[in-house]
Amino acid sequence: MNQRATMRLFGLLGLLVLLGCGYADKHHSKSLCELTFVDSLETRVQDSLFSNVLYSRSQVRDALAQVQDSQYYYRLLALYGKTFFVSSDFDSVFYYHRRVKAFSPKAVRCPRWNSVLAEIYNMEGNVWMQLNRPDSAMMNYKQAYKYCLEGEKLQRLPDICINIADAYLHRGDLAHTASYYRRALFLCDSLNLSEHTKFPVYYGLGQTYMDLRDFDLSNHYYELAEQFFDDMNVGEKWTFLNNRGNYYYYRKDYQEALKYMRRANELVSAHSQMVFEQNFIKVNLGELYVLTDNLDSAQICLDESYRFFQKIQHNSAVYYIETQMIELALKKGNMAQAQKMIARTNPVGHLDANMLTIRNRYLQHYFERTGDYRHAYEYLKCDRRLDDSIRSERVQMRVAELDMRYQQDTIVLRKEIQIQQQAAEVRVLKLNVYIWVLVCVLLVAGTLVIIWYMRKKREFLRERFFRQINRIRMENLRSRISPHFIFNVLGREINQFNGSEEVRNNLMGLVGYLRRSLELTEKLSVPLQDELDFVRSYIDLEKGRLGEGFTSTVTIGDGLDATRIMVPSMIVQIPVENAIKHGLAGKDGAKELVVYVSCQENGICIMVTDNGRGYLSQVPSATHGTGTGLKVLYQTIQLLNAKNKNDKIRFDITNRNDGKAGTQVSVYIPFRFSYDL
Structure with missing residues (x-):
């Protein structure tokens, strides 16, 4: 009972673990799905934000x-x-x-x-x-x-640096403005951002040097930015056109300034959601229309923008528009409207020095028109003091900007020198590494070559030793085969010797066979004719033992020159000897032995056929042999075939397939067979 309860408890715990893992996987998968969804939505909203803000807002909602x-x-x-x-x-x-x-x-x-x-x-x-x-x-x-x-x-990061620079620009701190714009350029290079991401920095620097009245340098940066105008989005295009118009405004080229301001107005008018930009550009257009005496157009632009900035309580913009309305009223001869604009309370907040200069100049015009020259003179002096102050401050800012740029350039130069030094050290280290790697590669390659050479040398020595051993073994085996047969024949013939002529002939044949056997056993290959002559001598010696019923034929096919065809030594002798000893000896009746040499494909085929008991190793023969002859023959063929990769000797022993009893030995020897070991 306790064991069963324990098993149930473990089963319950396992189920809880699986459920927990499944819930965790499901939650993780769901989290990844939401992340992909949010990333995709953010990209789509960013793309359509300025073109259709209501659609983008509904998508997020x-x-x-x-x-x-x-x-x-x-x-x-x-x-x-x-x-x-x-x-x-x-x-x-x-x-x-x-x-x-x-x-x-x-x-x-x-x-x-x-x-x-x-x-x-x-x-x-x-x-x-x-x-x-x-x-x-x-x-x-x-x-x-x-x-x-x-x-x-x-x-x-570069965009945020640009925004910080814009904030310093509005505060009039032009030195820090240029510093942050240059930092933005440095970040663009450090982050390997594309070149077109730098154009906000270019027109920001253009505006900075415009405020410093360095018009040549300002124009240089504006021209750099203008190369990327087609790559800008709507907001960036509006900013560039507005700043470029201001550049010509400060150069007092009001017609060129109007051209850029009108382009900016056309751009934002096509985007209803850009309300702030539409009214901001109308302020600039209104001022330019005042300066170029397009008073009706100026009145329309200033009135529309005035209502908007009053609504959002943008005090600085309202103050600036009222200043322009003073001059517009004076040019129209409406002194009451001008007085009304002058009487309005000054706004609280940051006021640009240029704005104060413009207002003082317009107030001077007002008092001149009313005949109050004392107040006009006071505003003239105030305007000159402010202008001197602005000029002095601009000089100071220019000096500060040059000093800050020098410090930045010095820091950058030091970093570049340090980077170059480190790069040189890295190159030296890399060179050392390459040298050591090359040395190691050469050592490894040399070691491998030596190992390969030693292995090849060992294989060559082993193979030569193997050939020598096989040659000695074959010579030894051959020397064992021939004496074994010779001694048997001599013993039998001596026992039968009665002084007759036949015995004498047999003894003479035996002597000839012995002499020829000793000659052949010393050679690895012999002419086919010599091998067949040796076989005939052996058969003649064995006829007496086999009786009158024994017949033998040795035939060479037409077209074969037996004197020029080389065959392994004893390649025919050993099969013939086995046929007589194991197949025909002790057999009753007719005994037949046929040796036939024919041409086959690119070689010769030697067929040794008998009508003996057949090729059955388990059936005992009349005379028992040691099997040494076939072993020597197989080893010889194996050794020779190892040196002849394409053309090989084929040696087969089978039973006859013509319906008769007996053994058939087939030997195929290619014409181009090599016997060089």
Whole structure:
């Protein structure tokens, strides 16, 4: 019972583990699916944000209802807030960003979430810049820069540097402005970004040097930026055209400035969501129309932009428009309207020095028209003091910018020198590594060559030794075969000797056979004719033992020259000897032995056929042999075939296949067979 309960408990625990793993896998898969969905949506919204903001906003709103993971939800909420920036609904931007910031302490800190925070702070910096609060904007931009360094979108760092530079530009700190623009260029190069990502830096530097009144350098950077005009999005094109128009405005080329401002106005007019940009460009157009005496057009532009900036409480823009309305009223002769604009309360916030200079000049015009020359003179002096101050400040800024550029160039030069030194050290190390690798490769190659040579030498010596051993073994075996037969024949013939002529002939034949046998056993190959003569001598000696019923034939096929065909020594003798000893000896009745040599394909075929008891190793023969002859023959053929890769000797022993009893030995020897060992 206890064992059964324990098994059930383990089974329950295993089931719980499997369910837990399945839930974890399902949750992980779902999380990955939501991540892919959010990434894809973010890309689509970024692409359509300026062209159709309402569609982009609806896409994000629908996605917010589907996403369940909190971190992905607030990431989408930050993107949702960005859509309101495009339509200049700044209160909604701050509202949704506050919700994301409130969730941030609960979020898992990772590079992806740091990128979300960087985007939020960067966007809020843009809002403060729109509201003419460069100090607040700079604080947000620097927070964005910090989070971006720890995020996954490092390619956004140059854009944030550009925004910081714009904030310094609005504060009038041109030295730091140029510094951050140059840092953005450095980051573009360090991150290996494409060349077209640098054009915002180019027209930013163009504006900076325009404010420093270095028009040549400003024009250089504007021309660099203009090369990438077709690659810019709508917002970037608008910024470039506006800044390029300002360049000609400060050069007092108002007609050229009007051309660029009109292009900018046409561009943003086609995008209804770019409300801020539409009204901003109308302010610039209104001023240019005032300067070129297009008073009706100026009135329309200034009135429309005035209503918009009053509504969003952009005090600096309102103040600037009222300043232009003073001059417009004076040119129209409407003194009451001019007085009304002058009487308005000055706004709270940052005021550009150029704006104050323009206002003082227009106030001077007003008092001159009213005959109050004392106030006109005061504004003239004030304008000169301010102009001197601006000129002095511009000189100081120019010096500071040159000094900062020198420091940056010096730092860059030191880094380049250090990088070059390190690169030289790396090259030396690489060269050393290459040398050692080459040495090691040569050593390994040399070792392999030596090993290969020694192995080949050992194989050659082993093979030569093997050939010598086989040659000695074959000679030894042959020497064992011939005496064995000779002694048997001599014993039998001596016992039968009665002094007759036949015995004498047999003895003479035996002597001849012995002499010939000794000659052949010393050679590895012999002419076919010599081998067959030797076989005939052997058969003649064996006729007496086999009786009158024995018949033998040795035939050579037509077209064969037996004197020129080489065959292994005893290749025919041993099969014939085995046929007589094991097949025909002791057999009753007719005994037949046939040796036939014929031409076959590219060689000769030697057939040794008898009508004996057949090739059955388990059947005892009348005379028992040691099997040494066949062993020698097989070893000889094997040794010769090893040296002849393509043409080989084939040796087969089978029973006759013509319906008769007996053994058939077939030997195929190629014509081009080599006997050189």
